[in-house]
Amino acid sequence: HTHSIISADDCYLTPPEFQVILNTVMDFIKEYGIRVYNEESGKGLVRHLLIRKGFVSGELMACLVVKSPELPHKEELIQSLKGIPGMKTICLNINPDKTNVILGKKIEILYGDGYITDIMDGLKFRISPLSFYQVNPVQAEKLYKKVLEYADLKGDEEVWDVCCGIGTISLFLSRKAARVHGLEIVPEAIEDAKENAKLNSVTNVDFVAAAAEDYMPSHKEIRSDVVVVDPPRSGLERAVLDTIVEMNPKKVVYVSCDPATLARDLKVLLAAGYRFDKYCACDQFSRTTHVETVVLLTRVN
Secondary structure, three states: OOOOOOOOOOOOOOOHHHHHHHHHHHHHHHHHOOOEOOOOOOOOOEEEEEEEEOOOOOOEEEEEEEOOOOOOOHHHHHHHHHOOOOEEEEEEEEOOOOOOOOOOOEEEEEEOOOOEEEEEOOEEEEEOOOOOOOOOHHHHHHHHHHHHHHHOOOOOOEEEEEOOOOOHHHHHHHOOOOEEEEEEOOHHHHHHHHHHHHHOOOOOEEEEEOOHHHHHHHHOOOOOOEEEEOOOOOOOOHHHHHHHHHHOOOEEEEEEOOHHHHHHHHHHHHHOOEEEEEEEEEOOOOOOOOOEEEEEEEEOO
16 A cells, blocks of 8 residues: 555566566666656656557557656667567657656657557457556456346347447447447547447447536436446446436446445445346456456336
8 A cells, every 4th residue: 555666577467578568668767877756756757667468469559657758768769669579559658747647648659550459359449558448358358248248238229338448348239239329538548439430340339528427417318228337446426326317227237346336336226226136256357356347237117
């Protein structure tokens, strides 16, 4: 429960390429004497290193989080990272704020297109630095198939996918729904979601960049046979839960990465006339205390 930096030579939870990328960046920092950011003083340049891999495509992304875009010797870093097999794109993420939030809002592309592509259950997904993508795609595919199973779509349903990210669950649902409405607060993720729909020639989805608690109450006229929610660890805002109840879907499929906020939110939905039908735990975070859970709620009255 601290933010103290602990030196680690390896991490068995990550692909071996991540260690190569990390070592390359660390060697670069040491060679050119670049200062690492100190959270308490707010001084220093390099804050974090974000690495992503397409587990099917093999494509790699390296994104250095820095306090300012003035990174000395950045060409040397680009050349070193480009030589790593699979390296598709290299970016700087600029986070000038004195905060422990990892990513800033501005991205500078140093090499490549600024994104990688991965494939899940035959669907292609474009992944940018600011977009959410499950850290364990092998388990994520099982998770999304369980969501589809619980939704039990017949082909004529209108489905809301709240906190849709880059559209992963939306595109899984689109295979069996009449229409899917994806909602996500991060604009960059919605841009990826729209591109992912095009990549997969999916036309029965639409994506909107907006906060669910602002957008849903003013669009209750859209039919909602099934609502799927996949919120962050903090769970859903009470306004979103109240709107879901007002929209009166037959089913709610709740995907949660925190059992405590899941229990809190389920209490609201159960009190509003939904029945707890079934749930499934998915070990998304191997060798940790965390677990992802999928819950099916069915409207009783």
